[in-house]
Amino acid sequence: MKTGLFALTALSAALLSTFTVVELAHAQADPVAQVDALEGLFGKHPTARRSGAKGLCASGTFTGTAEGAALSSAAMLAGASVPVTARFSLGGGNAKASDKSRSVRGMALAMTHPGGQQWQMSMISAPVFFVSKPEQFAPFLQVRTPEPGTGKPNADRLKAFNDANPETLRQAAYLAKAPIPASYGTVQYWSTNAFEVTNAGGQSRFVRWQFVPEAGTLGLTEEQMKSLPDDFLGDELRQRVARAPVAFRFQFQLAQSGDPINDPTAAWPEDRQVVNAGRLVIDRVEAGPGGACDKIMFNPLALPTGIKPSADPVLLARPAPYAVSLGRRLGEVKP
Numbered sequence: 001m002k003t004g005l006f007a008l009t010a011l012s013a014a015l016l017s018t019f020t021v022v023e024l025a026h027a028q029a030d031p032v033a034q035v036d037a038l039e040g041l042f043g044k045h046p047t048a049r050r051s052g053a054k055g056l057c058a059s060g061t062f063t064g065t066a067e068g069a070a071l072s073s074a075a076m077l078a079g080a081s082v083p084v085t086a087r088f089s090l091g092g093g094n095a096k097a098s099d100k101s102r103s104v105r106g107m108a109l110a111m112t113h114p115g116g117q118q119w120q121m122s123m124i125s126a127p128v129f130f131v132s133k134p135e136q137f138a139p140f141l142q143v144r145t146p147e148p149g150t151g152k153p154n155a156d157r158l159k160a161f162n163d164a165n166p167e168t169l170r171q172a173a174y175l176a177k178a179p180i181p182a183s184y185g186t187v188q189y190w191s192t193n194a195f196e197v198t199n200a201g202g203q204s205r206f207v208r209w210q211f212v213p214e215a216g217t218l219g220l221t222e223e224q225m226k227s228l229p230d231d232f233l234g235d236e237l238r239q240r241v242a243r244a245p246v247a248f249r250f251q252f253q254l255a256q257s258g259d260p261i262n263d264p265t266a267a268w269p270e271d272r273q274v275v276n277a278g279r280l281v282i283d284r285v286e287a288g289p290g291g292a293c294d295k296i297m298f299n300p301l302a303l304p305t306g307i308k309p310s311a312d313p314v315l316l317a318r319p320a321p322y323a324v325s326l327g328r329r330l331g332e333v334k335p
């Protein structure tokens with residue numbers, strides 16, 4: 001028995017020594033608990049994504065620039081246009097949420113280069129994410145979930161969590177001041193997570209990326225807030241794209257030494273150099289909900305040669321809960 005215990009302790013010590021801090025943080029965040037927490041707060045919406053539940057599928061092209069290619073050898077930045085599958089969504093797991101909600105808007109992209117390289121990403125309309133560590137994700141949602149007895153979140157638990165994790169309030173503070181987007185095509189999207197780009201000469205640096213709408217950013221007026229229905233974003237994008245393609249500038253924001261690489265709740269200073277690395281053009285939107293995006297997920301770690309994930313534990317933790325959500329929604333029947 002003693003030998004068994006010793007062997008076990010020795011084994012865990014050996015295992016521990018091979019784990020980096022990042023991997024430990026990663027291991028503590030249970031993807032099933034994260035998806036359960038999304039369902040707990042937003043309810044169950046069969047066949048819908050557990051986050052970014054309400055949305056629509058679109059397509060277009062992405063074309064890299066020479067400045068982008070100078071920073072990364074990614075095949076998609078080499079200059080030729082690559083077809084893109086895109087999904088625009090409303091933040092959160094409520095498939096029936098109002099398009100006027102003060103939440104993030106999401107943009108997810110998947111590109112496959114003719115040579116076989118893949119690049120998938122999903123961004124939000126805020127420069128920061130709401131957790132700095134994946135193990136905060138489930139508790140952040142749980143303390144905001146109404147309790148059965150009162151129909152309200154437990155105020156003491158909420159305060160205790162917020163006090164202990166003040167950085168998790170930064171995204172809400174940003175959204176409180178930002179206008180409610182008038183269109184999926186008139187809002188900026190940020191990666192929030194950092195990535196390491198490497199060019200053909202082998203030089204590497206850390207970047208975050210942004211998609212800036214060429215039409216400019218446009219929020220709803222008070223008048224529009226009152227007169228628009230809860231579901232307007234889908235038709236608005238369809239009408240906008242029918243008039244003319246919707247384009248975004250793809251930009252790399254370059255980190256300087258000392259900038260927080262592994263914390264997506266911490267924005268980099270606004271004066272950091274930004275490089276125009278590509279252009280996204282959306283020229284087709286699916287007629288209704290669903291379509292090509294329904295059966296896929298956008299995995300932020302599906303990256304081409306020339307772009308690597310940073311050690312940001314939130315970034316590294318993303319594929320697992322996405323796969324849990326994909327598994328659940330593909331196994332369900334639309335109500």
Ligand code: HEM
Pocket residue numbers: 034035048049050051052055087088089105106107108122123124129133134137190191192193264296297298314315317318321322323325326329
């Ligand atoms: C620990 C951190 C995170 C967890 C647990 C998480 C969880 C999820 C889950 C379960 C989905 C549904 C996936 C699907 O069914 O295909 C999802 C979608 C999404 N997430 Fe996250 N997420 C995290 C971090 C982030 C970050 C850092 C961003 C962006 C800055 C982000 C942006 C999005 C967007 C835009 C979607 C919708 C994508 C689509 O349209 O398919 N998430 N997330």
